[in-house]
Amino acid sequence: QLQLQESGPGLVKPSETLSLTCTVSGGSISSSSYYWGWIRQPPGKGLEWIGSIYYSGSTYYNPSLKSRVTISVDTSKNQFSLKLSSVTAADTALYYCARQGLAMIVMLIRPGAVDSWGQGTLVTVSS
Amino acid sequence: DIVMTQSPDSLAVSLGERATINCKSSQSVLYSSDNKNYLAWYQQKPGQPPKLLIYWASTRVSGVPDRFSGSGSGTDFTLTISSLQAEDVAVYYCQQYYGTLLTFGGGTKVEIK
Numbered sequence: 545q546l547q548l549q550e551s552g553p554g555l556v557k558p559s560e561t562l563s564l565t566c567t568v569s570g571g572s573i574s575s576s577s578y579y580w581g582w583i584r585q586p587p588g589k590g591l592e593w594i595g596s597i598y599y600s601g602s603t604y605y606n607p608s609l610k611s612r613v614t615i616s617v618d619t620s621k622n623q624f625s626l627k628l629s630s631v632t633a634a635d636t637a638l639y640y641c642a643r644q645g646l647a648m649i650v651m652l653i654r655p656g657a658v659d660s661w662g663q664g665t666l667v668t669v670s671s
Numbered sequence: 672d673i674v675m676t677q678s679p680d681s682l683a684v685s686l687g688e689r690a691t692i693n694c695k696s697s698q699s700v701l702y703s704s705d706n707k708n709y710l711a712w713y714q715q716k717p718g719q720p721p722k723l724l725i726y727w728a729s730t731r732v733s734g735v736p737d738r739f740s741g742s743g744s745g746t747d748f749t750l751t752i753s754s755l756q757a758e759d760v761a762v763y764y765c766q767q768y769y770g771t772l773l774t775f776g777g778g779t780k781v782e783i784k
Contacts, residue, residue, distance in 0.1 A: 591721065591764060593773040604771055607672075640720055647709055647768045649702055656768045657711035659732070661720035 546571040548641050548662035556635075556669050562628040566641030566662060567621075574599045574619045579644040579655035582615060582626045584637040585664070592637075596644055596655035597624055604655055631669045638664040673698055673767050677776035683784040690752040692779045694765035699745045702769065709769035712741055712750045715778075716761045724763075725750065757783060 552564035581596035595605035597615045605613050617624040640661050647656035674697040684690040700709045708728035713721035723732050725741035728748055738753045752759055760783060765776040
């Protein structure tokens with residue numbers, strides 16, 4: 545049974561960097577069958593995709609966040625991580641890590657539907 | 672960017688009745704080379720992460736009750752709950768994965784009338 549668990553500080557100061565890690569158990573992050581992604585949800589609002597990474601290190605990011613986001617993978621620890629810099633109150637949200645299937649368009653392997661989610665971790669940006 | 676627009680924002684349906692949720696994409700999410708619609712539906716209950724119900728617009732995830740069905744192609748899609756049960760109270764989201772920017776609809780809240 546695949547499990548994903550987010551970890552990291554629940555409170556981040558404005559202008560600082562939000563750092564979260566997702567630990568994957570019950571499956572290998574090195575599988576060529578999946579992307580691994582981050583999705584967030586502000587309290588009481590909808591879902592926003594942040595970005596995704598393939599085991600090879602290939603990444604796709606939301607252009608609206610791309611200048612501030614870095615997603616990395618550590619296959620030796622079966623983990624992947626999110627860093628979001630220069631945070632503001634607008635970045636306060638429930639952050640989910642997730643496993644995504646694949647979509648192949650124009651011979652490119654891209655992240656697809658999200659078939660497994662972590663429970664989410666609330667990150668509040670406040671001084 | 673592909674914008675996903677869901678309607679209605681909320682709906683109240685009597686137990687056992689049909690619930691229909693619509694999702695419209697600002698451009699087609701049908702890939703002609705494989706004839707697949709790159710669209711998924713999720714269910715999110717209070718305090719829980721979303722759960723994948725349907726992918727490729729109409730393929731139900733194993734274990735999802737068959738009262739849930741997805742239909743549509745191109746830019747217009749529908750999630751139908753054929754006979755609403757109490758446990759179906761949730762917010763439902765559509766999502767496209769055709770573009771390099773993955774986007775979700777704003778959600779539709781389903782309640783019991």
